[in-house]
Amino acid sequence: MKQFFKSFSFITILLLGTFITTQAQIINPVSWSATLSNDAPKEGEEVVITFKAKIKDGWYLYSNDFDHELGPIVTSTEFKPNATFQVADTLLPINSSEKYDEIWEGNIRYFKKEGTFKQTVKILDPNFKIEVTMNGQSCSDETGSCIPLQKDFTLEPKVDTSDESLLGFIISAFLFGLTAIFTPCVFPMIPLTVSFFTNQSGGKSKAFLYGFSIIAIYGFFGAVLAPLTGDPSVANAISTHWLPNTLFFIIFIVFALSFFGMFEITLPSSLVNKMDKQSDKGGLGAVFFMAFTLVLVSFSCTGPIVGTILIESVGGAFLKPIFGMIAFASAFALPFTLFALFPGLMKGLPKSGGWLNSVKVVLGFVELALAFKFLSTIDLVYNWRLLDKDIMVAIWIAISAMLGLYLLGKIRLPHDSPTDTISPPRMILATIVFTFVIYLIPGLFGAPLKLLSGILPPQTHHTFDLRGIIREEIEFAELSGGNKKETLIHPIKYEELFELPHGLKGYFDYDQALAASKKFGKPIFLDFTGHGCANCRKMEDNVWSDPRVLSRLKKDYIILALYVDDPTKLPEDEWITSTFDKNVKKTIGAKNFDFQITKFKSNAQPFYCLLNGEGDLLVNPKAYDLNVQNFVDYLDSGVAAFKK
Incomplete structure (x- = not known):
């Protein structure tokens, strides 16, 4: 008779639970969450999944560390089979409570208010996907009703937050590629190259191949550098050691002087001529060598820009230099492909002139400012305190002011054309530059300059930090007055x-x-x-x-x-x-x-x-x-x- 009552009670509870659940889901006594102990584990690594249950007042959740034959639905996990992981251990409840249950005629274990379970899985693939269902049963102390529970989870590797900086880097590389178009070595090549494709059969398809070849060539350069960022210790050493940072500083200074017109960085003419001869042979292979010739001929203008991107990629993710080069090349190849497809658009292009050299000079000022970033890294790592934040701000103010004066025609460099008037674009750009100068000035006295966070030295490396002095005075007064305990x-x-x-x-x-x-x-x-x-x-x-x-x-x-x-x-x-x-x-x-x-x-x-x-x-x-x-x-x- 007692066994009959037990079975009858169990069926009644299940039916009641089903009824409550289906009737507009009036009651939801348990809310679940699931987290991984490591969001980005490596292959072969074990991680722990923590399942947490928040239980409403007046309800309790059955655990799983008691005799399963008693009758209640114990909490359990059901994993969907997947080759990217394997279950390494049983579901483990954390600190469950125990009581005697008259209906089930035995001791059961349960959770009130909160419940925690942990389960270990072994990761077989870093790109894993864990699909798991939590099953269980929750009952009410007040009404005696019980509800079966089921909750599905999908756990996947967390996207590294460095992807945000990677996206910003890709956008910057793309913008650098657009800028490279408006240089004296590249811009005049656009109509010559486009006319070649528009004056022969199959020109449009060849134009696509031409653009793709440019992207492939620069992508290859990025792939060569990529292994340097694969080993975290190597990447960390390259980005912080004095030797590579000194080398990068010198390279950027050389880039800047080249853009200022002191000299040109060119590749051996024999290499350029060899590629040019290959392009004369015709066929699809010739299109690739035409693209290679463009890359080599334009190197004196694009080399410093490409070098900037590659240097900035050092110490980042493995794919950073590859993505950077592809982004740069995509922008660089865009006009050659676009104008070959729609030649009529070329009518809107400005004529070549002295403004192309001005683009190079502006880039030279940018390279000069970035060069000091590498010296600053050495200063920070070795704690020399020679290039504190206020010194760096002063250097950038001087460089930016010189750029502004150049844009207004007050400074002329070799290869610049004489200018009697200032064009509206130069005036607008000069206004932006001088606005930046004004923004920098408070940084001399300790203003945070949040727009340049991560580029300038930290606030702790500031010779005269007015805000810091005031803060220290306040803290000293609090300690002296006994208002604060250190x-x-x-x-x-x-x-x-x-x-x-x-x-x-x-x-x-x-x-x-x-x-x-x-x-x-x-x-x-x-x-x-x-x-x-x-x-x-x-x-x-x-x-x-x-x-x-x-x-x-x-x-x-x-x-x-x-x-x-x-x-x-x-x-x-x-x-x-x-x-x-x-x-x-x-x-x-x-x-x-x-x-x-x-x-x-x-x-x-x-x-x-x-x-x-x-x-x-x-x-x-x-x-x-x-x-x-x-x-x-x-x-x-x-x-x-x-x-x-």
Whole structure:
């Protein structure tokens, strides 16, 4: 009789649950979420899926760590078979409660308010797709009714936030390609090349091949450089070491002088002539060699631009130089293909003249300004303090003012045509340049200049920071008046080498930050950063500076900044042998970079982690994201997890 009642009750519960669910879905007692311990795992790596359930008051959720034969529907996962992953462990409930259930006549385990389950899967393909269904049952303490649950999830690798900077880089490369068209070496070639295709049979199809060949040639150059960015340690070294940065500085100065008309950068005439002879043979192969000839002939104008793109791609994603070259070439090849298809459009083209040389000179000023960026990187990495932010701003003010005077005709360079009047485009451009000069001037006295975040040195490297002086005076007054308690363990290791932005106080050593977290009962805000990290500076200037973020960092967290590119040599007893590449790490930067790769499986900066005093992650790490509210929510989630 008792067994009959048990079976009858079970059927009744299921029918009631089905009825409640189908009637306009009045009750939804459980809301689910699923997250991965690593959003971008490598092949062969195990990751943990955390399923979290928020349960409405008066309801409870059955766990799965009790006798399944009792009768209730236990919480379980059902994975859709997929070759990109495999389930490595059973579903594990975290801290479920136990009680005796009279209906089921046995002890069951359950969750109230919140429930957590974890399951480990092994990634077989970095481009994985995990489709999983959560099944279970929730019952009400008040009504005794139960509802069967089902929730579907799709988990895929997170797109690296560096893709945002990659997109910006591609757009910049495309704009550089458009600019290259309006140079003396390229612009006059457009009507000559277009007339060749329009005066023969099959000209339009050959024009397409011509444009594609240009893209393929530049794409090949990018592919040659791409391997340099594949190894994170190599990319990091190239972007921060003094030797490549000095070389890049010299190259950019040479580019600038070439654009100013001091000399021309040309390739050997024998190479150009050889390609030109190949193009005379006819056929589709000749079209390719025509494209190659154009690339070689225009090198004196396009070479510095292409060099700028390739140098800027060093230290980025593996595909960055390839995408950059393809974007540049797509814009560069556009007029040759477009005008071959629609020759009538050429009537609207301006005539060649002295304005083409002016384009080169303007590019020369841009190259000159960018050159000092590489010297600044060396200065930051080696902490020389010779090119602080105010010095860099002064240099850029001088260069921009000279450019403005050039556009107004007050300065003339070799190959410039005499100008009695200033054209409207030059006047508009000069106005923009002088507006930029005015924008830069407050930067001499500590203004943040957010538009140039990541290009100029950080605010901590400023000789006369008026805002910083005022902030320090206020903090000193608060400490003197007993209104503020400093939560720091002194002496701070590496304090003489590093400094946090916006007057924040914190640590630069992992073990010291863990000790501070335990002592003061606060979570750790870990910032993997770098002296040469442009996106780190953008985050600090545009997100950290927001009062909502700044107050949370000051009050709620122990701040830990680990520089991954610092060349300071460690004492021999602090050297480590990497488990990642088996090399000995002898500097602060190398040790921190290896720590980021091995513990958090990431090699990009900025990279933020919220930890407890044992070094465990409280929530998933966060990368580059200029949305302030997202960052506020991230910090709040870390505090909430730490309190639990």
